[in-house]
Every structure is written in structure tokens, then in C-alpha cells.
Amino acid sequence: MSDPVGTVPGRVVSAADAADRAVLDRIAAGELGALEELYDRYRTIAYSIAYRITTDAALAEDVLQDAFLGAWRNAARYVEGRGSVKTWLLSIVHHRAIDAVRRRRPTTELPEREDAPPPALTLPDVWAEVAGNLDRDAVRAALATLSDVQREAIELAYFSGLTQVEIADRTATPLGTVKSRMRLGLLALRRELTGIGEGTS
Amino acid sequence: MTCDEVRDLAAGFVLGALRPEEVRAVRDHLETCPEAHAEIAELGGVVPYLAEAVEPVEPPAGLKARILAAAAADLEMRTADAVVAAAAVADAEPAPAPERAPVVRFPEPIERAVRERARRATPTAWLVRIAAAAAIVALAGWNVLLQGQLSDARSYEDGVAAVLEVASRPGSQAAILADPDGDGPRGIAAVAADGSVVLAMRDLPATSGTEIYEAWVIGGDGVPVPIGGFAVGGDGTAVFTADATTAGHGVTLALTRERAPGATTPTLPIVSAGVATSPAG
Numbered sequence: 001m002s003d004p005v006g007t008v009p010g011r012v013v014s015a016a017d018a019a020d021r022a023v024l025d026r027i028a029a030g031e032l033g034a035l036e037e038l039y040d041r042y043r044t045i046a047y048s049i050a051y052r053i054t055t056d057a058a059l060a061e062d063v064l065q066d067a068f069l070g071a072w073r074n075a076a077r078y079v080e081g082r083g084s085v086k087t088w089l090l091s092i093v094h095h096r097a098i099d100a101v102r103r104r105r106p107t108t109e110l111p112e113r114e115d116a117p118p119p120a121l122t123l124p125d126v127w128a129e130v131a132g133n134l135d136r137d138a139v140r141a142a143l144a145t146l147s148d149v150q151r152e153a154i155e156l157a158y159f160s161g162l163t164q165v166e167i168a169d170r171t172a173t174p175l176g177t178v179k180s181r182m183r184l185g186l187l188a189l190r191r192e193l194t195g196i197g198e199g200t201s
Numbered sequence: 202m203t204c205d206e207v208r209d210l211a212a213g214f215v216l217g218a219l220r221p222e223e224v225r226a227v228r229d230h231l232e233t234c235p236e237a238h239a240e241i242a243e244l245g246g247v248v249p250y251l252a253e254a255v256e257p258v259e260p261p262a263g264l265k266a267r268i269l270a271a272a273a274a275d276l277e278m279r280t281a282d283a284v285v286a287a288a289a290v291a292d293a294e295p296a297p298a299p300e301r302a303p304v305v306r307f308p309e310p311i312e313r314a315v316r317e318r319a320r321r322a323t324p325t326a327w328l329v330r331i332a333a334a335a336a337i338v339a340l341a342g343w344n345v346l347l348q349g350q351l352s353d354a355r356s357y358e359d360g361v362a363a364v365l366e367v368a369s370r371p372g373s374q375a376a377i378l379a380d381p382d383g384d385g386p387r388g389i390a391a392v393a394a395d396g397s398v399v400l401a402m403r404d405l406p407a408t409s410g411t412e413i414y415e416a417w418v419i420g421g422d423g424v425p426v427p428i429g430g431f432a433v434g435g436d437g438t439a440v441f442t443a444d445a446t447t448a449g450h451g452v453t454l455a456l457t458r459e460r461a462p463g464a465t466t467p468t469l470p471i472v473s474a475g476v477a478t479s480p481a482g
Contacts, residue, residue: 183211
């Protein structure tokens with residue numbers, strides 16, 4: 001791992017995430033009130049993501065219901081050390097929203113229908129540390145440092161649910177160029193957000 | 202897929218921009234590859250934070266109730282599944298044969314309907330009823346939640362959980378209570394082996410003053426025996442328990458609305474009624 005912080009994965013936990021984990025334990029035990037707490041805490045950002053991706057209020061509502069129900073059923077499967085509860089929850093929302101828009105596009109191959117969220121990426125601890133300091137302004141400022149084509153490639157993938165092949169088609173760009181735009185864009189974001197260099201790749 | 206190919210697809214993988222077969226190939230590789238593939242975490246760590254950049258939009262106010270209602274329904278289906286599993290075990294034990302159908306002193310059509318249901322009761326039907334009860338309960342959870350009365354939903358849900366728990370014990374019977382005329386007050390009840398009764402009801406019109414709902418057990422002799430009463434508030438739900446009653450196999454459970462506690466004969470009409478059947482009944 002290129003992670004410069006030599007801590008055990010999952011050891012760095014913010015106070016907010018510790019509270020979220022307690023809520024998730026109660027959800028796993030079938031407590032409806034705990035789901036209500038989780039919803040109240042993240043409803044705005046969760047709905048914002050769903051709405052941004054689907055651009056459809058009714059569909060965004062369905063996505064949110066689907067995602068929170070997924071969290072309700074799979075709370076016991078959340079694995080510590082693989083990112084915060086918030087990250088986990090929002091990745092479910094993102095996954096379901098992309099699923100919904102791809103379903104609406106008949107030409108796209110449908111992703112596999114999964115009850116569980118996508119496998120969590122093992123996030124270096126540095127992310128747990130910076131997560132508490134990341135707000136909308138910080139992320140927007142970081143995105144603003146990307147070149148237009150890098151930002152476009154990342155946004156078409158993350159918010160529009162296009163595959164890299166589809167992005168190449170849509171932007172009339174060679175596939176290899178799309179791949180490197182996405183990669184360089186992500187690395188630049190990482191650099192901006194964490195102050196950490198490009199690492200080993 | 203080789204390590205180099207995975208590295209080539211890493212950005213697309215963490216952004217969810219690969220085709221399904223590519224996703225599978227990358228996952229399969231990562232699961233078995235001895236290399237750490239640090240690039241996945243390096244590139245992927247930043248992805249969740251893209252979500253922070255979105256313009257905030259508040260969800261509609263009613264969405265929370267929808268989600269909680271769906272979760273409540275899910276919880277009840279899980280409970281019902283557990284009961285079905287328990288009932289399957291209880292089914293294996295021999296149970297006494299049901300007594301002959303009771304002669305009930307209630308208006309003819311109701312009696313016929315009630316007896317008809319009792320006659321049709323088979324072990325399978327009993328299980329189906331429990332599943333149906335869970336569906337009714339799920340709908341009840343909906344209604345109550347949509348009115349924003351989560352605490353009421355919880356107490357009703359607790360009542361249903363208690364009923365299902367009793368119903369799952371060996372020697373217990375379960376009954377679905379329904380309004381003989383249609384979709385009025387309904388609920389679910391369990392009669393334990395010792396004759397104690399647990400009842401959860403919904404959609405009951407509120408009582409006022411000294412009014413109560415009286416619960417009756419009607420056995421083989423056809424004589425209604427009062428087992429206790431309860432008042433109902435604006436939420437229309439009630440959870441009622443009665444200790445050891447005379448309720449035997451195949452009894453009818455019925456509710457009437459009475460002006461005051463202490464009624465010894467039921468005041469018609471019947472608000473809701475059902476026949477208790479055991480897994481082997």
C-alpha cells in the first residue's frame with residue numbers, strides 16, 4: 001500500500017462515524033427508530049445525489065427508498081475498516097441511482113442486480129482523517145482544479161452512469177484518452193483533497 | 202485478466218464506468234491476485250467525496266414515512282418467516298383433533314362465513330393465513346406511519362410481534378380477525394396452549410366515555426364468554442392480552458362494542474371475528 005499513514009485499517013474513526021456505527025448496530029437489530037436517525041442525518045445529501053443522477057424527483061424518491069431499505073437489510077454486512085458508514089450508505093445510493101438511470105436507457109447493458117452494495121474499496125486511513133474536513137466547498141474547489149476534459153470524464157461516469165466506452169463515444173475521444181483522463185483527474189483530486197503526492201502508480 | 206489490464210481499468214472500475222463483464226473480471230482478479238493493487242484504493246478513495254459536490258436538494262417530507270413503512274413491512278415479513286419456520290416444526294408434533302364446529306349464536310351469514318373458514322382450515326391454510334396476517338399488518342403499518350404516528354406503529358408492531366411469538370409455540374392457535382362485512386377493523390390473535398389470548402387490532406373506531414371493545418371467546422357450546430375489554434384512542438389500534446381463558450381448539454374470537462365494561466352478552470353487531478386454528482387443525 002502506498003498509504004503513508006501506518007495505522008491499522010479502520011482504526012482512525014471520527015466521532016461522527018463512531019455514532020453512525022452505533023446507529024447501524026441498532027439497525028442490524030431491527031430497530032426502526034435507528035433507521036429514522038440514519039435517514040434524518042443523511043437524507044439531504046443522499047437525495048441530492050439521487051436527484052443529480054436521475055434528474056427526476058419521483059425516480060430519486062424510489063432510489064432513496066431502495067437504498068435505505070438496502071441499508072436496513074444489509075446493516076449487519078457493513079464491514080469496519082472499509083470506510084465510514086456515510087461512505088457506505090452513499091455508495092449504496094449512488095449504485096442504485098446509476099442502476100435506475102441505466103435501466104431507463106434501453107441500449108445500455110444492465111448491471112447485475114445486487115442486493116448488497118458494491119464491494120467496498122479498502123480505503124486508506126488517510127481518508128477517514130480528511131473526511132471530517134471535507135465539505136462541499138472543498139470538493140468543488142478541488143474539482144475546479146481539474147482540466148475541463150478530466151472533470152467531464154469523471155462526471156459522465158459518476159453522475160451520468162456512462163461506461164468509459166460510452167464516454168469515448170459521446171465525446172468523440174479515443175478510449176485510451178478517456179481512461180487516462182479519468183485516472184489523472186482522480187489523482188489530481190486526491191492530491192488536492194489530501195495534500196498527498198501521486199503515490200506509486 | 203492480467204495485473205496490467207486491471208491497472209488499465211482501475212479508474213473506470215472505481216468510478217463504476219465498466220461493463221458488467223469487465224467489473225466481474227476485475228473483481229475476480231483482485232480476489233485472487235497476490236499483489237496489493239494499491240491503485241484501486243488510491244483512485245477509489247476519492248470517489249465517495251464526489252458526492253459532497255452536489256447541489257443540496259431536500260427530499261419531499263413524505264418520503265421518510267414511506268421508507269420507514271417499507272422497513273416496518275420488511276421487519277414483519279421476517280417475523281412471519283420465523284413463525285412459518287417455527288410452525289413447520291410444531292406441525293411435526295401430533296395435536297389433538299379439532300372439536301366439532303361451534304354453534305354460535307350470531308347472525309346466520311356471519312356464522313356461516315366463520316364456519317366455512319374453519320372448515321377450510323388445513324395446516325397449509327394456516328401458514329398462508331399467517332403470511333396474510335403479515336401482509337395485513339404491513340398495510341396497517343403503512344396507514345399508521347402515513348399519519349405520522351410512528352410511536353403508535355411501534356406499539357402495534359410490538360403487539361403483532363407478541364401475537365406471532367405466541368402463535369409459533371407448540372399447541373398454540375392463531376386467528377385472523379376481520380370485519381364480517383368487509384374491510385373494517387381487523388387484526389391477528391393467538392391463543393396459547395394455556396388458553397391465554399393475545400390480540401392486536403387496527404382500524405377500530407375510537408371509543409368515548411365508558412365505551413369499550415369487549416373480546417369474546419365462543420367455544421363448542423356456542424356461548425360467548427367475555428374475556429376482557431379495552432378502550433381505543435384516535436389511532437385505532439389496540440393490543441390486548443387475557444390470561445388463561447377457557448379457549449379450546451377451534452374457538453371463535455370476536456369483538457363487540459359495548460357501552461360500558463361488564464357486559465355478559467354481546468351487543469351486536471360483531472365488530473371483528475375469526476376462528477382460531479392450530480397448525481394441525
